[in-house]
Amino acid sequence: MEATNQYADRKKKSKFSLHALNFHLQPLYFMLPAIILLGIFLFLPAILTIYYAFTDYYLLTPDKREFVGFSNFVELFTDPVFMRSLQNIVVFVVCIIIVQVGTALGLALLINKNRKGNIFLKIAFFSPVVMSLVVVSVLWLYLLNPTDGLINSILQTVGIDAQPFLTSPKQAIYVLVFVSAWQGAGYQMLIFLAGLQNISREVYEAAKIDGANRWQSFLHVTLPLLRPTTTLIIFTTLIAAFKLIIQPMIMTQGGPLNSTMTPIFYIYQTGFTDRLVGYASAMTVVFGLLIAIVSFLQRKLAKEDI
Template sequence: MKASRNALYGGLLLLPAAVLLWTFTYQPIVTTFIDSLYSTPRGRRPAAFIGFDQYETMFADPVFWKAMLNNFIYAFATIPLSMAMALAMALLVNSKLRGQAAVRMAYFTPTILPMVAVANIWLFFYAPDYGLVDRVLQLFGLGGQNFLGQPDTALAALIVITIWKEAGFFMIFYLAALQQISPTLMEAASLEGASFWQTLRRVTIPLLMPTTLFISVNAVIGAFRLVDHIVVMTKGAPDNATTLLLFYIYQVGFGYWDTGYAAALTMVLLVILAVIALVQFGYVDKRIHYR
């Protein structure tokens, strides 16, 4: 009796969420896979079943490999650097510092700005001749650099921006975790005569491990999901040096309107995200049990 009542009420309450999730998350995953097996319909020529041809094209496409390589370089550069920066910021803000609130605000402000605005601010900041970066370099006689225009510096220039935007966000989580650490542990460490670095390495960082894991999962997803700055700043140029996977999907899907190929590319992104999800679910489960 109660079970059937629960199923009825529960089902009704879940209905809107279920319909929306099906329409915009599950159904598109299924149709992405199906579409990736068909050619892109053009004009009067309808889509034809072509098996794994799109994937063969993909594996032979140098731009795809370039986008993958760029995305992994981007992820493996931004994630550790922004996390190290975040930890340093959290330690600074958590110590006895004059004007703590102002400093914390300075670190956190980039986080709440839209990536589009950040990209425009940095476009100017990097601009040859006009930007502050170039002006400082001019003082050393190194002016006239177009960081976003050169293949060997463009991706690094974007990595710097991402670190700038993300570090303050991650700092918040480290700060919360630092404030949970019992002061007696720190006192014990200092009574034992441990130096600052020893305490950091032996006490603080191990205790922050769950936070570090949580942040890194978020950071990995972000590295594959956020490409607003690419659209605004470089559009993948120069010579695909800044093409990331989702940007390439956007370009193929809405620039060349090759939806079949875009579907195959999306499948790759879905597989990458699924792998990250599996790693995280193992970890989230553990957290829920401990609670």
């Protein structure tokens, strides 16, 4: 009888433990589809990329790939096109942060006050954001045509010589900065607008009582209180800027003279046009590490603000 009771107790405890384990694993069951998708489309490609970076994998002969060690990486740092693409992306990132964030803040300040036509201005400023980057790039490609583009026609009307724009190695990267800022500033504008509207009017009234004019209120009230918002916008803009590919692909094909070649576009050309998957994977690994380092440093610096 005692043995029967002990067996029943053990069985009961076993069922209870199984039930408790099943209860604790329930969140994992809900996460399982996402984990599987991440594994297939994120973790597995990342692992394969690292593996291929150490091989001479050619897309048309996948069965003949051989391990080549660090040869791809050695060649990479002596590749003038890749080094130029890194230089271009640094110039683009610095310029786009200054131009796009500054433009977004200016537009947010413009529509922050209650005045007629604000709804129209919000729609007008935000509308480029919802447009496809391909459409935007083709549109500006026609507008910036050096011979019969609308922009040069306007410049010549006011007595300014026609500009080469996208056909000039000195101007092309800055044209891409302008086009990208025009397309993306509306999104950051809305975030800035939300930050401005969260600033209490009492703070401005206190500053006014202390004798501060509008410019002083902007410098000593608006900007400090917008610091967390600004940090967030700079962080997201920086990450997005490193992924530049559509604009140079459509508008310049990386030219002239590789002046608008970016790492992502060069990786795409090497991997899918030249079919050098091993070499493209090495570029991906190096560029991914650079982005990770920059993101970590910025996150470290902005940790208190976000």
